[in-house]
Amino acid sequence: MHTIHGMIDSGNCYKPRLLMAKLGEPFGHVEVSSRDGGTRTPAYLAKNPNGMVPLLELEDGRVLAESNAILLYLAEGTRFLPTDRYARGLVYQWLFFEQYSHEPYIAVRKALLTFPERARDATPDRLALTLERGNKALAVMERHLAGGNAFFAGGAYSVADIALFAYTHMAGQGGFDLGAYPAVGAWLKRVEADPGHVPIEWLP
Amino acid sequence: MHTIHGMIDSGNCYKPRLLMAKLGEPFGHVEVSSRDGGTRTPAYLAKNPNGMVPLLELEDGRVLAESNAILLYLAEGTRFLPTDRYARGLVYQWLFFEQYSHEPYIAVRKALLTFPERARDATPDRLALTLERGNKALAVMERHLAGGNAFFAGGAYSVADIALFAYTHMAGQGGFDLGAYPAVGAWLKRVEADPGHVPIEWLP
Numbered sequence: 001m002h003t004i005h006g007m008i009d010s011g012n013c014y015k016p017r018l019l020m021a022k023l024g025e026p027f028g029h030v031e032v033s034s035r036d037g038g039t040r041t042p043a044y045l046a047k048n049p050n051g052m053v054p055l056l057e058l059e060d061g062r063v064l065a066e067s068n069a070i071l072l073y074l075a076e077g078t079r080f081l082p083t084d085r086y087a088r089g090l091v092y093q094w095l096f097f098e099q100y101s102h103e104p105y106i107a108v109r110k111a112l113l114t115f116p117e118r119a120r121d122a123t124p125d126r127l128a129l130t131l132e133r134g135n136k137a138l139a140v141m142e143r144h145l146a147g148g149n150a151f152f153a154g155g156a157y158s159v160a161d162i163a164l165f166a167y168t169h170m171a172g173q174g175g176f177d178l179g180a181y182p183a184v185g186a187w188l189k190r191v192e193a194d195p196g197h198v199p200i201e202w203l204p
Numbered sequence: 205m206h207t208i209h210g211m212i213d214s215g216n217c218y219k220p221r222l223l224m225a226k227l228g229e230p231f232g233h234v235e236v237s238s239r240d241g242g243t244r245t246p247a248y249l250a251k252n253p254n255g256m257v258p259l260l261e262l263e264d265g266r267v268l269a270e271s272n273a274i275l276l277y278l279a280e281g282t283r284f285l286p287t288d289r290y291a292r293g294l295v296y297q298w299l300f301f302e303q304y305s306h307e308p309y310i311a312v313r314k315a316l317l318t319f320p321e322r323a324r325d326a327t328p329d330r331l332a333l334t335l336e337r338g339n340k341a342l343a344v345m346e347r348h349l350a351g352g353n354a355f356f357a358g359g360a361y362s363v364a365d366i367a368l369f370a371y372t373h374m375a376g377q378g379g380f381d382l383g384a385y386p387a388v389g390a391w392l393k394r395v396e397a398d399p400g401h402v403p404i405e406w407l408p
Contacts, residue, residue: 050305064290073296076292086277092272093270096303140253
């Protein structure tokens with residue numbers, strides 16, 4: 001059985017839990033938090049020298065870091081990762097978009113506004129930049145979805161949707177107005193309606 | 205024949221060119237620069253709504269964005285992407301590490317210090333943060349390589365090495381002292397010695 005080391009209220013850590021739930025695979029959860037130093041202990045750094053969560057630990061002790069890499073690893077051979085080469089390329093594209101152009105603004109702005117220990121980083125400049133860049137990411141998503149695409153890659157629900165759902169569905173907590181993005185709102189409902197969906201703090 | 209839209213002196217755009225060179229595949233190059241508005245024209249935004257380079261355009265007009273997604277797409281079925289599931293997972297892991305924990309500090313610090321149009325963003329706080337985080341990324345790489353790994357994933361040269369090479373080999377221009385990372389230095393030499401290596405501004 002796999003073990004997922006992660007924070008129960010982190011969007012990045014929600015991603016592999018949501019996929020495992022949809023796959024119907026049992027897994028262990030070990031709570032490791034970046035907010036209480038849990039990701040910076042020698043024991044944790046021995047597992048993940050980059051000191052981040054989530055971390056997937058296989059039954060034989062091998063580990064894999066980076067939420068979207070874990071999604072791709074777990075989804076291999078399932079309906080959540082297309083076999084068509086170009087459709088797969090689009091999954092990769094949206095996963096990198098999520099980590100480079102979306103999470104650093106939408107997830108980070110939520111953290112700045114809601115985590116007490118991040119309050120001193122919440123400067124007016126930082127809040128303005130994350131708002132502008134986060135809205136840019138949401139506009140890119142809106143344009144894709146409003147253009148007749150029900151999901152992000154290959155015409156079907158994939159790990160690209162899981163990755164983008166994680167922080168988009170909480171964007172309101174970062175001060176983003178999802179009402180301005182109706183196609184994104186409709187897509188969030190489609191993701192929630194896909195069989196086996198579970199909410200962020202769900203555990204098996 | 206594929207076309208790569210990109211900047212000749214960008215590390216992200218170097219990645220697919222280096223892989224295509226090593227694969228011995230011809231391709232067209234269209235210079236599109238973020239520094240002169242080239243990524244923000246209506247024609248370019250119609251191809252890539254996120255307004256970034258590189259962009260891969262297939263012969264039939266379909267496009268794929270995100271440098272590391274392009275690497276994975278092009279490397280499918282070649283020696284640059286392992287077929288073993290866990291080794292492939294490690295390739296994914298290092299590609300996401302590169303885009304989340306490495307490029308935003310090492311590449312961005314180089315841009316802040318060397319691009320005149322970025323000079324106003326080069327505040328003392330920004331330079332200090334990118335220096336600290338960039339050195340953290342280099343230390344994670346050093347630990348991996350000093351631990352007996354010749355390359356980043358699966359024991360052989362892969363697209364993970366191409367992605368990490370792109371900005372690491374220019375880190376000195378961002379004010380990073382590569383002399384402090386001897387295993388990284390030795391790995392840079394191994395990457396350069398791999399058959400078919402070409403420098404950043406090479407074109408076919």
